[in-house]
Amino acid sequence: MKALIAPSLLSSNFAKLGEEALSIIEKGADWLHMDVMDGHFVNNLTIGAPVIRSLRQFIGEKPYLDCHLMVSDPLKWVDDFAKAGASMITFHLEAVTNIDTIINKIKEHNIEVGISIKPNTDVDLLIPYLDKIDMALVMTVEPGFGGQKFMQNMMPKVSKIRKLKPNLNIQVDGGLSLETIEIAARAGANVIVAGSAVFKSENPQKVISGLREITEKFMKQEN
């Protein structure tokens, strides 16, 4: 397991998405976090598979596109996002009843699969699926918008998953910055999404390396 820093392109300039993506990789990003919102599951509308396809063509086959689907019917979109070039598809537990069907459908495309839970969702609902997925995403804000305040009270969920699964990728998303990273890293998060903290910074490279350093420090302490 590694510390992985995944800047959220939601906070980038969409008019220059390709350049922003390449530039943030150059500055040390491990993954590119793509926030897909359908205006129904969350109260915001962002990008769809055609944007992922164009981005993939622009950045080449190597960069890891971590696609977080905040949509009401993820099953409907799996094929499109996989064919467009997603490296991982994360869907929301709250959006679906046919969870195994979606996991299997994503795996059919030989890409990774994640499941996300919103702040009001009981972590115990996620536990039966932890052996079947590549990543658990614990939302640390109400999904929908960048720039919100980190919810520290989500950390018991992270700790519980980490205790059960010492090697599973656990992602945290929302309000992560150099001020809040220690709390998340101590709880056991190793995949860090950061939007505004990275893209609104004068020195994104420094923020990415700082996030990585602190995450790694607490990963080592756990071992």
Ligand SMILES: O=C(CO)[C@@H](O)[C@H](O)COP(=O)(O)O
């Ligand atoms: O999924 C979401 C919001 O729903 C996030 O990925 C945010 O875009 C993260 O932004 P910051 O809180 O880091 O600004």
